[in-house]
Amino acid sequence: MPTAEFDLIERFFAGKKSLNAVTELGIGDDCALLNVPAGCRLAVTADTMVENVHFLAGADPCDLGYKLLAVNLSDLASMGAEPIAVTLALTLPDVDESWLERFAEGFFELAAHYRIDLVGGDTTSGPLTLTVQAMGVVPEGQALRRSGARPGDGIYMTGKLGDAGLGLKIAQGDFCNTQRHDSLERFNRPKPRVEEGLALRNIAGSCIDVSDGLAQDLGHILKQSSVGACLDWESLPFSGAVKAYIETTGDWTMPLRAGDDYELCFTVPADKAASLTGSYTRIGVIEDSPGLRIHRLGTTELLRVQGFEHFSH
Ligand code: ADP
Ligand code: MG
Numbered sequence: 001m002p003t004a005e006f007d008l009i010e011r012f013f014a015g016k017k018s019l020n021a022v023t024e025l026g027i028g029d030d031c032a033l034l035n036v037p038a039g040c041r042l043a044v045t046a047d048t049m050v051e052n053v054h055f056l057a058g059a060d061p062c063d064l065g066y067k068l069l070a071v072n073l074s075d076l077a078s079m080g081a082e083p084i085a086v087t088l089a090l091t092l093p094d095v096d097e098s099w100l101e102r103f104a105e106g107f108f109e110l111a112a113h114y115r116i117d118l119v120g121g122d123t124t125s126g127p128l129t130l131t132v133q134a135m136g137v138v139p140e141g142q143a144l145r146r147s148g149a150r151p152g153d154g155i156y157m158t159g160k161l162g163d164a165g166l167g168l169k170i171a172q173g174d175f176c177n178t179q180r181h182d183s184l185e186r187f188n189r190p191k192p193r194v195e196e197g198l199a200l201r202n203i204a205g206s207c208i209d210v211s212d213g214l215a216q217d218l219g220h221i222l223k224q225s226s227v228g229a230c231l232d233w234e235s236l237p238f239s240g241a242v243k244a245y246i247e248t249t250g251d252w253t254m255p256l257r258a259g260d261d262y263e264l265c266f267t268v269p270a271d272k273a274a275s276l277t278g279s280y281t282r283i284g285v286i287e288d289s290p291g292l293r294i295h296r297l298g299t300t301e302l303l304r305v306q307g308f309e310h311f312s313h
Helices: 005-012 061-078 097-113 163-171 180-188 194-199 214-225 240-249 270-275
Strands: 023-025 040-050 082-092 117-125 129-139 154-158 206-209 228-232 264-268 280-287 291-296 299-302
Touching: 005 097, 005 117, 023 117, 040 061, 061 082, 061 097, 061 129, 061 180, 061 194, 061 206, 082 097, 082 194, 097 117, 163 180, 163 240, 180 240, 206 214, 214 228, 214 264, 214 291, 264 270
Parallel strands: 082 117, 228 291
Antiparallel strands: 040 129, 082 129, 154 264, 154 280, 206 264, 228 280, 291 299
C-alpha cells in the first residue's frame, strides 16, 4: 500500500530528538512554538528548489536534501544569524520511499551538524518542488545588512569563486577536466559559511551570500549602500580547476557570473580590518563613484556581467 501523507511525515521527518533548546513544540501541532532568547532578533528566510530550474532531473536526493538546507543556512550566515530551526514544504509527484529516505539522510546530516530542529512543514502532491524556511537568532543591532558598505571599506570573501559554476558545466556535460569531482562536490554540496557569518558580527559593515554570481550579489550591496566598487582581478581566489577553465576557454567572467558558490562577500571598514581573523581574501575596495569596476591587466573597466535571474529570459 502506498505511503499516505501522514505516514510519510511520521516515517521520514517527525519523531526526531530535539537538538535545539529554543524548540518548545516541534512537529505535530498546527504550529511549532519557539522560545526565542531575550535580546535577540529572529532572522527568517525561505528558499525553494524546483526540478529543472535549480537542479537537474535525476539529481541525487541525498545531495538535494543537503543543498536545500545549506542554501537556507547560507542566508542566515550572511546576516550573522545562528540557525535554530527550519520548516520543510515538500511537493512531490508521487511517494518514492527510497528517494525520501535519501533526501532525509542528506537533510538531517546537515541539520544535526548545526543542531537545528525541523519543527514543521507541509506535504502536498504536484511537480517536484522543495522549500525550506529557516530561522536564526542574532543579538539586537548585530545583524549584517546589505546597506552598511562605505567608501574606503575593503571587500572580502570566504572560500573560492567559480567552482560551483564550473561544477554545473561539468554536470551538464559542457566541460570536462581532471578535477571534475571537486567542482561537482562544490555544486552539489555547498558549505554554508555559518561560523564565518557569526565571526563577522561587529566587524563587517555589510554582507551577502553569493548565490547568483559575485557581480550581481555584490551589486545588491552597492545599490543598498549607495556606493560603487572596484574589484582586483589578481586577488580573486580561484581554484586550480577554475584557473584551468579560464585558461582553456578564455571565459574569464564565468566565476563572476556563475551562481551557487554560497560564499560570503562582505565589507570591512579600515579600522576594523585588524579584527578580521580566519581565512578570507581581500578582493577589492568600496568607492564613492557608483557602478562595479574591475582592475585587470593594467586597466580598470566597468564590469557588465549578469548573474542568474528568474523571468529574465
Ligand atoms: P496542518 O494541516 O495543520 O497545516 P498538516 O496536517 O499539514 O498540518 O501537518 C501535520 C504536522 O506535520 C504539522 O505539525 C506540520 O508542521 C508537520 N509537517 C507536515 N509536512 C511536513 C514536512 N514535510 N516536514 C516536517 N513537518 C511536516
Ligand atoms: Mg492546522
